Amino acid sequence: MSDLMLKYFREKQQKVQTENVYNTQCPFCSMQCKMQLIEEKVISRKHYKSIGKDNPTSNGRLCVKGMHAHQHALHPERIKQPLMKVNGQFQEVSWKKALEVIKEKFTHIKKTYGPNALSVYGSASITNEEAYVLGKFARVALQTKYIDYNGRLCMASAATGANMTFGMDRGFTNTIEEIKHTRVIILAGTNIAACQPTMMPYLEQAKNNGAYIIAIDPRETNTTKLADIHVKIKPGTDIDFANGMLKVLVENDMIDTSFIHTKTHNYDNLQRYLSTLSLEEIATKTGVPLSDIIQIAKIFGSEPTGMIFTARGIEQQINGTDTVRTFLNLLLITGKIGKKYCGYGAITGQGNGQGAREHGQKTDQLPGYRSIENKSDRQYISKVWGIEESDLPRKGVSAYEMFKKINQNEIKSMLIMCSNPIVSNPNANFVKKALSKLSFLVVADLFLSETAQLADIVLPSTSYLEDEGTMTNVEGRVMLREANFPIQGNAKHDWQIICEIARVLKKEKYFPYTSAEEIFEELRIASRGGKADYSGITYERMKKEKGVRWPCPSTQSNETTILFKEKFAHGDGKARIFVNELHPNLSKPALSTTYPLYLTTGRVMSHYLTGEQTRRSSSLRAREVEAYMEIHPETAKLYHIRPNSLVRVESRYGSIIVRSRIVSTIRKDTLFIPFHWDEKQNVNKLIDDTLDPYCQMPGFKLTVVTISCMDR
Ligand SMILES: Nc1nc2c(c(=O)[nH]1)N[C@H]1C(S)=C(S)[C@@H](COP(=O)(O)OP(=O)(O)OC[C@H]3O[C@@H](n4cnc5c(=O)[nH]c(N)nc54)[C@H](O)[C@@H]3O)O[C@H]1N2
Ligand SMILES: Nc1nc2c(c(=O)[nH]1)N[C@H]1C(S)=C(S)[C@@H](COP(=O)(O)OP(=O)(O)OC[C@H]3O[C@@H](n4cnc5c(=O)[nH]c(N)nc54)[C@H](O)[C@@H]3O)O[C@H]1N2
Numbered sequence: 001m002s003d004l005m006l007k008y009f010r011e012k013q014q015k016v017q018t019e020n021v022y023n024t025q026c027p028f029c030s031m032q033c034k035m036q037l038i039e040e041k042v043i044s045r046k047h048y049k050s051i052g053k054d055n056p057t058s059n060g061r062l063c064v065k066g067m068h069a070h071q072h073a074l075h076p077e078r079i080k081q082p083l084m085k086v087n088g089q090f091q092e093v094s095w096k097k098a099l100e101v102i103k104e105k106f107t108h109i110k111k112t113y114g115p116n117a118l119s120v121y122g123s124a125s126i127t128n129e130e131a132y133v134l135g136k137f138a139r140v141a142l143q144t145k146y147i148d149y150n151g152r153l154c155m156a157s158a159a160t161g162a163n164m165t166f167g168m169d170r171g172f173t174n175t176i177e178e179i180k181h182t183r184v185i186i187l188a189g190t191n192i193a194a195c196q197p198t199m200m201p202y203l204e205q206a207k208n209n210g211a212y213i214i215a216i217d218p219r220e221t222n223t224t225k226l227a228d229i230h231v232k233i234k235p236g237t238d239i240d241f242a243n244g245m246l247k248v249l250v251e252n253d254m255i256d257t258s259f260i261h262t263k264t265h266n267y268d269n270l271q272r273y274l275s276t277l278s279l280e281e282i283a284t285k286t287g288v289p290l291s292d293i294i295q296i297a298k299i300f301g302s303e304p305t306g307m308i309f310t311a312r313g314i315e316q317q318i319n320g321t322d323t324v325r326t327f328l329n330l331l332l333i334t335g336k337i338g339k340k341y342c343g344y345g346a347i348t349g350q351g352n353g354q355g356a357r358e359h360g361q362k363t364d365q366l367p368g369y370r371s372i373e374n375k376s377d378r379q380y381i382s383k384v385w386g387i388e389e390s391d392l393p394r395k396g397v398s399a400y401e402m403f404k405k406i407n408q409n410e411i412k413s414m415l416i417m418c419s420n421p422i423v424s425n426p427n428a429n430f431v432k433k434a435l436s437k438l439s440f441l442v443v444a445d446l447f448l449s450e451t452a453q454l455a456d457i458v459l460p461s462t463s464y465l466e467d468e469g470t471m472t473n474v475e476g477r478v479m480l481r482e483a484n485f486p487i488q489g490n491a492k493h494d495w496q497i498i499c500e501i502a503r504v505l506k507k508e509k510y511f512p513y514t515s516a517e518e519i520f521e522e523l524r525i526a527s528r529g530g531k532a533d534y535s536g537i538t539y540e541r542m543k544k545e546k547g548v549r550w551p552c553p554s555t556q557s558n559e560t561t562i563l564f565k566e567k568f569a570h571g572d573g574k575a576r577i578f579v580n581e582l583h584p585n586l587s588k589p590a591l592s593t594t595y596p597l598y599l600t601t602g603r604v605m606s607h608y609l610t611g612e613q614t615r616r617s618s619s620l621r622a623r624e625v626e627a628y629m630e631i632h633p634e635t636a637k638l639y640h641i642r643p644n645s646l647v648r649v650e651s652r653y654g655s656i657i658v659r660s661r662i663v664s665t666i667r668k669d670t671l672f673i674p675f676h677w678d679e680k681q682n683v684n685k686l687i688d689d690t691l692d693p694y695c696q697m698p699g700f701k702l703t704v705v706t707i708s709c710m711d712r
């Protein structure tokens with residue numbers, strides 16, 4: 001075609017076609033990939049596509065979920081108007097009406113039963129600004145101690161473990177860039193290939209540079225395929241495996257004695273404890289060959305640098321905190337922390353899994369990672385909020401424990417923002433029963449989720465396309481999500497919803513914000529001097545520097561890349577080596593003739609959490625349409641199970657029916673079921689509700705079950 005013809009066609013096309021570009025960040029995982037929504041208008045029809053945008057963490061990459069996120073955000077089932085239940089049916093109502101009813105009910109319940117009859121359940125998928133305001137709202141507007149959030153099911157044991165050992169919890173102690181240059185990488189219970197796909201190139205590059213990769217998982221995954229050694233561990237025994245490694249390192253003198261003496265406490269106790277363990281017994285208990293334990297320990301001990309990454313596989317255990325701390329011991333005794341190409345990474349889950357656990361949604365916490373039980377922390381935050389310290393509630397209970405309080409009639413009402421707890425909590429049948437007992441439930445969501453269907457009032461929230469604010473990514477990098485897509489219908493931003501409720505409760509003077517940035521300005525002050533200090537971070541700086549890694553105590557100071565270079569964050573600058581003892585009140589689920597198989601749960605690449613969003617994306621739904629159960633061929637044969645058989649899976653807590661997927665990549669004694677599907681196929685109906693005593697994390701990764709084939 002000649003240039004002239006091309007020009008003619010281009011001009012003609014431009015006349016009928018216009019294009020709008022909207023900046024945002026992916027609504028899903030902690031990589032927080034920057035992206036753009038491209039809206040093409042051809043005559044009167046609009047077409048959308050999402051493309052990656054360069055930034056230092058994801059380097060412009062997007063995975064399949066990010067590429068299709070707009071499909072749920074633009075789905076016709078988005079709620080666009082408040083809904084109120086009248087005679088068991090939802091009716092659209094005005095914001096004025098919805099707020100009036102909320103005011104009336106909250107006020108009545110508070111007056112009749114006291115402020116602690118009200119409660120709040122938050123999320124790590126909302127922005128820092130929203131997490132901050134929600135925490136303030138519970139304490140200042142409702143004056144309740146009952147607030148907690150879905151991160152309790154997600155990062156709680158990694159956070160508690162790091163706090164106890166290092167004195168501070170930022171998911172990555174080092175930078176993501178350093179992964180490429182480290183010599184050994186331990187991936188403990190993490191499936192990065194499915195869960196943080198755009199992080200994979202860092203691991204691939206490390207491997208190309210000669211790093212030795214060890215993956216610990218009861219199943220083969222696309223992550224374990226990258227590893228030099230895959231440790232196909234018996235679920236729930238990672239703590240024993242790590243103790244085995246510690247014993248090999250100590251007995252072979254592969255330790256950094258000067259680091260241990262100058263920077264840690266408690267090594268002698270660890271040494272004494274390890275001397276009581278038998279490596280042969282550990283091999284039997286974990287199902288890992290003794291030679292592998294020895295080889296892995298020796299590789300880790302002999303290389304000059306090494307990094308350990310953990311995720312929910314080892315953390316979502318009833319001894320998750322202890323397990324994390326035992327892995328951290330490996331870094332401490334070999335001195336592989338506080339320096340380049342070394343360190344720890346708890347691979348963060350949700351988009352704002354990091355930030356949302358720093359600014360006061362957690363029941364025992366105040367902004368800046370302060371403690372609600374600490375006198376000076378309470379005084380500082382009370383002053384920032386303009387209240388008396390004596391009016392600031394103390395700590396309440398964890399997420400799942402709030403449902404117990406509902407069941408005991410202590411909590412009468414709940415506001416749930418951005419979570420679907422009847423699908424995501426353990427012992428899901430109980431959670432549904434408890435929520436149905438509330439006298440008044442308000443849910444803010446994008447959709448009429450399984451949980452929202454139980455509500456008295458559902459409030460329409462804006463999504464990642466519309467809602468500007470900051471998210472703290474996997475690296476601890478605070479990033480500005482510059483969302484400005486037009487708001488759909490009468491939805492409101494989560495922070496606006498909180499402010500509106502505060503206003504009708506006559507607490508508007510504490511919630512005067514007109515933009516997310518105004519909230520961030522207050523958060524900067526509230527976090528000043530705290531462990532998660534954001535006071536040097538501004539919207540301008542985040543735009544210019546493409547995100548800033550905390551702590552960042554002044555606008556003049558640099559971001560912090562490597563933590564603990566000089567000292568750890570405990571008062572005396574030393575880390576606490578942990579000595580494992582199973583908590584006296586805990587006993588782990590064990591196999592029996594009634595429940596002869598382990599069940600573990602997790603994720604698939606194309607779906608996200610309870611699936612509320614990804615099940616509404618046609619492209620993602622098409623990849624996995626229903627729940628399934630991975631089972632080893634030999635085990636399947638024992639139970640007369642064929643491929644795609646319908647199988648009843650049963651635990652002490654309940655039963656579900658799912659289809660079989662026969663794979664030789666899983667252990668023979670273990671089944672795997674992902675948790676992204678709705679109630680009928682919800683694996684959480686089977687999950688035990690025992691909680692980790694230090695952080696109240698449920699044991700999602702270890703339940704004992706029995707199975708029976710439903711095919712005739
Ligand atoms: N595609 C997708 N990506 C996601 C999410 C999603 O839902 N879908 N969710 C996001 C969130 S919130 C989170 S928290 C992260 C979760 O990220 P991950 O923790 O990586 O994901 P999981 O699949 O829950 O668990 C990881 C692996 O642990 C293994 N595992 C199970 N039991 C054990 C055990 O006892 N020991 C060991 N060593 N391993 C075990 C499982 O087989 C699984 O492969 O992903 C984030 N990214
Ligand atoms: N068996 C088992 N259970 C698990 C896990 C496991 O590995 N195994 N993992 C646990 C983990 S790690 C996590 S993080 C939890 C997550 O559990 P949930 O918090 O229940 O998960 P989501 O599906 O993200 O729920 C988010 C809800 O908020 C809505 N939403 C999305 N964006 C917005 C927004 O901007 N504003 C508002 N107001 N609403 C919004 C969505 O439509 C959806 O209904 O599940 C836990 N449960």
Ligand code: SF4
Pocket residue numbers: 026027028029030031032033058061062063064065066067195196197198199
């Ligand atoms: S799901 Fe995670 S890796 Fe995939 S595009 Fe979104 S933020 Fe990036």
Ligand SMILES: [Mo]
Pocket residue numbers: 153154155349350
């Ligand atoms: Mo999570």
